[in-house]
Amino acid sequence: MLPRCLPPNNSSSIGPSLELAATISPEILSTLVAGTAALSVPTATPRPTADVGVIGAGPAGLVLAHVLRERGHSVRIFERRDSFRPVGAAVFMHPFALNSLRAVSPTLEKQLLDVCTTIHTLSFTTLAEDAPSFRLDTLGDAKRVLGAPFVAVRFWDMLRALRVGLPDELFCFGHQLERYEQHGDADGVTLYFADAAQPPRTVRYLIDAGGIRSATRAQLLGDERIPRLRATFSVLPAERVAAAHEAVGGASTPGELGFVAGDNLSVVTMGLSDGGVMWSQTDLAADPTAQLYHDGSDAELRADLGAKYAKSNGWPSGVRALVEATTPADVIESTVAELPVAWRWGDGHVTLLGDAAHAQLPALGLGVSTAFGDVEELVAQLDRHGLSQKALRWYERCRMPTCAALQLMSRSMYGLNKISANTH
Numbered sequence: 001m002l003p004r005c006l007p008p009n010n011s012s013s014i015g016p017s018l019e020l021a022a023t024i025s026p027e028i029l030s031t032l033v034a035g036t037a038a039l040s041v042p043t044a045t046p047r048p049t050a051d052v053g054v055i056g057a058g059p060a061g062l063v064l065a066h067v068l069r070e071r072g073h074s075v076r077i078f079e080r081r082d083s084f085r086p087v088g089a090a091v092f093m094h095p096f097a098l099n100s101l102r103a104v105s106p107t108l109e110k111q112l113l114d115v116c117t118t119i120h121t122l123s124f125t126t127l128a129e130d131a132p133s134f135r136l137d138t139l140g141d142a143k144r145v146l147g148a149p150f151v152a153v154r155f156w157d158m159l160r161a162l163r164v165g166l167p168d169e170l171f172c173f174g175h176q177l178e179r180y181e182q183h184g185d186a187d188g189v190t191l192y193f194a195d196a197a198q199p200p201r202t203v204r205y206l207i208d209a210g211g212i213r214s215a216t217r218a219q220l221l222g223d224e225r226i227p228r229l230r231a232t233f234s235v236l237p238a239e240r241v242a243a244a245h246e247a248v249g250g251a252s253t254p255g256e257l258g259f260v261a262g263d264n265l266s267v268v269t270m271g272l273s274d275g276g277v278m279w280s281q282t283d284l285a286a287d288p289t290a291q292l293y294h295d296g297s298d299a300e301l302r303a304d305l306g307a308k309y310a311k312s313n314g315w316p317s318g319v320r321a322l323v324e325a326t327t328p329a330d331v332i333e334s335t336v337a338e339l340p341v342a343w344r345w346g347d348g349h350v351t352l353l354g355d356a357a358h359a360q361l362p363a364l365g366l367g368v369s370t371a372f373g374d375v376e377e378l379v380a381q382l383d384r385h386g387l388s389q390k391a392l393r394w395y396e397r398c399r400m401p402t403c404a405a406l407q408l409m410s411r412s413m414y415g416l417n418k419i420s421a422n423t424h
Contacts, residue, residue, distance in 0.1 A: 127262025
């Protein structure tokens with residue numbers, strides 16, 4: 001027998017219901033209907049469209065996408081840029097970066113090495129007469145001693161090498177994460193984007209490898225990046241470098257990493273295998289947030305660089321040749337910043353990776369290298385615990401102490417660079 005509150009589904013049940021409705025006054029019936037309409041009906045959480053949402057199509061994000069797919073997980077990469085296009089200058093990587101890459105994918109290591117320049121020489125020069133300078137020609141032994149070489153690579157070449165094998169449908173360009181919302185264990189994480197035209201996406205897990213401006217970190221920790229330096233980066237083609245050296249003097253050697261400091265300036269040069277050179281200048285006395293070049297004209301650039309790197313100031317001819325070869329189109333200007341050391345990288349189905357977790361100053365050239373170390377540890381925990389919150393938490397616990405130490409070491413080296421560059 002059915003309970004009285006649920007009349008059986010037959011025609012005889014309609015009559016009493018109509019009779020009951022007829023006894024209710026129109027005013028009361030109107031109030032009941034309005035109240036029912038005001039009730040909020042919870043909407044269902046959208047089903048996850050991928051196992052993992054990766055923020056950022058940088059080196060770490062691309063490597064992570066490869067290894068997750070190899071383990072059978074579906075992936076989407078959300079990238080704020082509107083397309084996969086040239087970006088950045090060049091970077092230096094330590095042997096442990098390639099060791100980490102080999103641990104997760106020997107194929108990716110080979111693809112990356114094919115576009116890298118092996119660094120065999122390190123030199124350091126100061127303009128002060130009583131300050132030490134040195135040259136070390138044994139970095140080429142790194143592969144035998146440490147398992148992999150020190151290398152330099154154009155950033156765009158690295159991105160192209162690491163993207164090989166990833167299908168286009170993985171990438172969601174023009175998707176700058178604004179915030180996320182976690183649901184239950186089964187419902188995952190919904191991502192909301194700065195462009196309102198982009199609909200929210202739901203994934204089971206969120207791994208933010210999107211860099212120092214991570215919206216995930218901002219929501220998770222609420223801290224802010226710390227501006228330290230104003231710098232420019234330029235990658236010069238071989239033909240212009242050769243012509244400038246012929247006119248000014250000096251030489252740029254492929255495979256040599258050089259540091260020159262003085263007059264509150266720090267210059268880094270990297271000779272690339274094709275004869276091109278990446279060089280950067282850091283003005284240690286400048287406001288980290290103030291733009292160095294305002295109108296982008298050749299005259300403004302020439303006046304500034306000519307005054308800074310004059311022969312009368314003691315700058316070597318090799319540096320002055322690079323200055324001569326540089327045009328405004330070559331210059332990438334940015335504020336170099338770091339993040340506070342953090343002892344919390346994630347929560348629930350969310351974690352941080354790379355600069356989003358531990359952005360450090362580039363004094364030791366550890367940025368990409370440390371990010372590859374993160375990927376290696378995360379993959380090891382995923383292999384051990386599966387795609388789970390437990391794997392994310394173990395990854396964080398294992399990486400935090402090492403990365404905190406590297407952040408502090410980079411900060412200390414930045415302080416030493418300031419001292420060595422102050423020749424007055």
